[in-house]
Amino acid sequence: MKPSKWRVFVNQPNLIMAVNIQAIRGMHDVLPEQTPLWQYAERIIKEVLSSYGYSEIRLPIVEKTELFKRSIGEVTDIVEKEMYTFEDRNGDSLTLRPEGTAGCLRACLEHGLLHHQTHRLWYYGPMYRHERPQKGRYRQFIQLGVETYGMSGPDIDAELILLMHRLWQKLGIREKVSLQLNSLGTIAERLAYREILVAYFQQHKDGLDEDSLRRLDTNPLRILDSKNPEMKDVIANAPELMAHLGTDSLAHFKAITTTLDDLGVTYEINPRLVRGLDYYSKTVFEWVTDELGSQGTVCAGGRYDGLIEQLGGKPNHAVGFAMGMERLLALMELRDDISVSRVVDAYMIRVGEKAEREGLRFAEMIRNEMPSLKLQISADGGSFKSQFKKADKIGAEFAIILGDTEVERGEVGIKCLRNETEQQTMPKDQAISFLQQHCQNFQ
Numbered sequence: 001m002k003p004s005k006w007r008v009f010v011n012q013p014n015l016i017m018a019v020n021i022q023a024i025r026g027m028h029d030v031l032p033e034q035t036p037l038w039q040y041a042e043r044i045i046k047e048v049l050s051s052y053g054y055s056e057i058r059l060p061i062v063e064k065t066e067l068f069k070r071s072i073g074e075v076t077d078i079v080e081k082e083m084y085t086f087e088d089r090n091g092d093s094l095t096l097r098p099e100g101t102a103g104c105l106r107a108c109l110e111h112g113l114l115h116h117q118t119h120r121l122w123y124y125g126p127m128y129r130h131e132r133p134q135k136g137r138y139r140q141f142i143q144l145g146v147e148t149y150g151m152s153g154p155d156i157d158a159e160l161i162l163l164m165h166r167l168w169q170k171l172g173i174r175e176k177v178s179l180q181l182n183s184l185g186t187i188a189e190r191l192a193y194r195e196i197l198v199a200y201f202q203q204h205k206d207g208l209d210e211d212s213l214r215r216l217d218t219n220p221l222r223i224l225d226s227k228n229p230e231m232k233d234v235i236a237n238a239p240e241l242m243a244h245l246g247t248d249s250l251a252h253f254k255a256i257t258t259t260l261d262d263l264g265v266t267y268e269i270n271p272r273l274v275r276g277l278d279y280y281s282k283t284v285f286e287w288v289t290d291e292l293g294s295q296g297t298v299c300a301g302g303r304y305d306g307l308i309e310q311l312g313g314k315p316n317h318a319v320g321f322a323m324g325m326e327r328l329l330a331l332m333e334l335r336d337d338i339s340v341s342r343v344v345d346a347y348m349i350r351v352g353e354k355a356e357r358e359g360l361r362f363a364e365m366i367r368n369e370m371p372s373l374k375l376q377i378s379a380d381g382g383s384f385k386s387q388f389k390k391a392d393k394i395g396a397e398f399a400i401i402l403g404d405t406e407v408e409r410g411e412v413g414i415k416c417l418r419n420e421t422e423q424q425t426m427p428k429d430q431a432i433s434f435l436q437q438h439c440q441n442f443q
């Protein structure tokens with residue numbers, strides 16, 4: 001360091017205190033005490049997905065801006081005001097992905113995966129939207145995305161709903177979410193309906209707020225989605241899209257609801273459900289909850305056959321959904337019966353020089369014999385008493401105790417920390433059998 005800089009450093013020690021760098025607003029750390037619940041949810045999600053034969057696809061976080069403009073649509077909230085877009089050093093316009101559908105489709109088209117094939121895929125990871133941060137709404141959030149390609153019939157729409165239904169059951173939140181369902185018909189049907197809807201809203205212009213007046217030209221269906229209570233009546237009396245669908249779209253929708261009825265999955269048909277993105281056709285659905293305040297949509301999706309052509313592919317079929325993990329976790333946290341696995345099963349207490357050396361060796365031996373046991377050793381010294389405290393605090397079931405006396409005798413102490421039984425001392429090989437016997441689940 002040059003002397004002049006050093007002077008700044010020593011003369012203004014407060015400066016160093018003042019520059020604690022913090023995370024970006026709306027972007028969160030998941031701390032060690034929170035990760036077990038995340039890992040638990042992630043494990044169950046993967047199990048359910050693989051039980052339906054879905055494969056993982058891993059995709060870049062950054063894509064060309066053009067991809068999102070073309071797929072999500074120029075006049076959507078996401079593209080208009082939420083994207084993290086920047087120029088890279090070559091002058092190309094890039095964007096941190098605000099959602100995963102576009103990138104997933106881009107990858108499948110690029111690698112020729114859509115040619116006379118069907119696919120059931122999932123991806124998992126961070127998405128970025130410059131929204132106003134609040135509970136359940138962040139600037140970096142984690143989504144699970146599930147996409148299927150190449151299947152036109154209603155069975156795959158129904159399968160996705162059944163998969164989500166199973167997921168809620170396995171995660172113990174089935175009672176907290178409910179399914180809303182609608183059909184947006186084909187693009188042609190929607191365009192015809194759009195004119196009818198615009199004519200209706202033109203007649204009721206006085207009842208529209210500023211946002212809706214703007215959407216009247218750009219995206220009038222989105223007006224139906226407005227949460228403004230003052231527009232409730234105008235929206236309630238608007239013509240319904242369902243009444244303007246053709247026989248094919250109606251039959252597709254009916255087949256889905258019949259399957260759900262057969263399998264006992266309850267739903268509500270919500271004619272106002274239009275979804276924010278332009279690319280949906282036929283089926284759209286949302287799983288909503290009233291236990292998370294205003295950010296009540298946990299999972300949303302639908303059919304988007306038209307998007308494939310929009311991105312340069314041949315006519316094809318696609319249905320999928322995306323789930324917000326932070327909202328899912330918030331729902332799971334409301335459960336009081338959830339028990340996630342311990343981080344540490346056994347804690348090794350080592351006091352004395354010989355014990356410290358021998359303890360490391362013995363810990364490796366235990367790990368050879370019991371690979372699933374979560375064993376942590378003391379590594380920061382201290383008395384027996386303080387190390388016992390640590391073992392207890394960390395939630396270990398057993399303490400394995402080594403002092404120099406034990407080492408000299410080739411012995412080890414074992415104490416169960418979760419009941420009142422006495423500490424036992426035994427030869428080392430017996431200690432391993434003892435742990436194996438008492439820790440059935442850890443082997």
Ligand code: ATP
Binds near residue numbers: 129139299300322326
């Ligand atoms: P919303 O109406 O809540 O803004 P959206 O229609 O923009 O949702 P989608 O693009 O469909 O959301 O994303 C699917 C899911 O991802 C949402 O249902 C939600 O659970 C989650 N999600 C979307 N945006 C955010 C965000 N900013 N923070 C946290 N989760 C989000």
Ligand code: MG
Binds near residue numbers: 077276
């Ligand atoms: Mg949104």
